[in-house]
Amino acid sequence: MSRVPLPEMPDRVPDQRSEARLAEIRREAAERGTVSGKGTLPVGAPFPKASSETGYYGVPLLKEPQWTKEVPLYFFVGGAAGAAAVVASAANLLTNDRDLVRDARWVAAVGGVISPALLISDLGVPSRFLNMLRVFKLQSPMNLGAWTLAAFSTFSGASAFANLLRQKFGDALPIRLVENSSGALASVTGMVLSTYTGVLIGATAIPVWNDHAVSLPHHFAASGVNSAVSILELLGHDDSRGLNLLGMAASAFEVYEGIEIEITRDRVNEPLKKGLSGTIVRTGGILSGPIPLALRVVSLITGNIKLRRAACWASLVGSLLTRFGWIQAGHASAKDHRIPLQLPEKVKEIRKSSKELAA
């Protein structure tokens, strides 16, 4: 749609040519009763025709997502924080790497502070964020997400704080109990936090999203693990064998996701391959899948720690781009009127009412 300024008053100087033309029109009208002329074409003419193929002149049927940039950023931060909480608990349970546990707890806690801030600043009326918690509504993924986030922030913060106390005042049993139990609760809510964002966009009316309702939670979980591992390794844990293995597993899964996206060829998936959104999704996929996987394998063989660090940076940037790419794909998908206007496969042509159509 083009915004056109209000028409201005004509400002022409009459000359011999213009007056002769007017006289000609007058003569033609008098003689033939009609005047032939090109006339003026309105803006945008010739107009397209509304039809079952174009829909309503190709006007998008669905509304585009109206989320700000904070939302994909929150998907990234929340995903990494949730996975970091799981890493903290696993490392606490199975290793004696106290530094790793401490850092993972803090990554989760910091993410648990940044995430709500991002989510709140996205709202149209940020002062009403707490309205999210005035109801408990299972059928709304957004509501469940807000509750999960509130719980996660509390538990991850508590376990990080208890960890701090433990480091400072020694291994008292009550403190350890608080740290480990709140850490466990942070892991449970963290697992929801890393995966529910896939449900959040998967269970919507946007075709490219709901077409991937099953794969998105997996995709985002792998992406979250990938970024959590990378952050921890960049914080100095680049000698941890466990983190390296986990990073490899996450990257390998991202390779699988990328292949799955590339081999499905239908109209619904076009935004994942074409245009701006396609570029972002593909770049994100390559940066978080094959590149870090290859770098990690080579690093493992050669022992070159620099390659492992490069893998971390690629994973982080790739995971971030993945979330932005999927949101961008939602925009592109909403703009495509053809998908929601597609007839159900069993129906060849619309005859009467949609009631008969479905029968």
Next chain:
Amino acid sequence: MNHTEAQPTNGHRTTAFFTDSTLCIGCKACEVACKEWNQVSADGYEWSSFSYDNTTAVGHSTWRHVKFVENPTIPGEGGNAPGQLPAWGFSSDVCKHCEEAGCLEACPTGAIVRMDTGAVFVQPDVCNGCAYCVVNCPFGVVEKNEEDGRAFKCTFCSDRQNAGLKPACAQACPTESIQFGEINELRQHAEDRLTELRNKGVDDAVIYNPVDTSVKGIHAFFLLRGDPRAYNLPPQPEVPTIYQKKAWTSAAVAAGAMLGATLLAFLGDNRR
């Protein structure tokens, strides 16, 4: 029974809109009446560049919208195509007030509620502008007003209905194209009107009311000429909650895999 006669709702009458497009003359009185009663802001001076319709779609500031569907063989001629009978369809679009409403299900604050008239209503004093309803409407109706921050759509003139009045658009419609009344009576009326038109030889008339989809029918149904898709009405609208079961199942599996992989990865690490 005169269907255009409004009655006090008393809180127990399920009401509906029946928009008979064959009676619509495209005067946009409904749009104006809606904006005036509900005090909705203007859309600005914009050309659509594809039709005489410059409003293009319902949105946060357009709760009634008259679609201008040109059916001439020569595109762009509208009703002025030479040598043929002009077939210029008008249809006043509105929020469908779905039986299973995607926006209502998705709303995380409970701001979107079902009124006792069956209307789907966004409470402006509760909405916090998360914009999740926007991506959950299969008809692309509800929209966030970026300046205000909250989501808006047709209220079904719930305030007027409470006072026993017809919605503003139905009240202002000069041709009774927009009819308002009890839902079952209106459905019957729509069927009668369809039969009447068929008997007159208008055999492309259809009723749009997707009762056999997961939306389970709408409280604002339409009588149209031709394919509903030319009016941007989806043949198979689905309420997005139907995707939740598989998505949550997948999320549970993903969470399990995440936990399993993390534990496995650290299993071999030496206790130092």
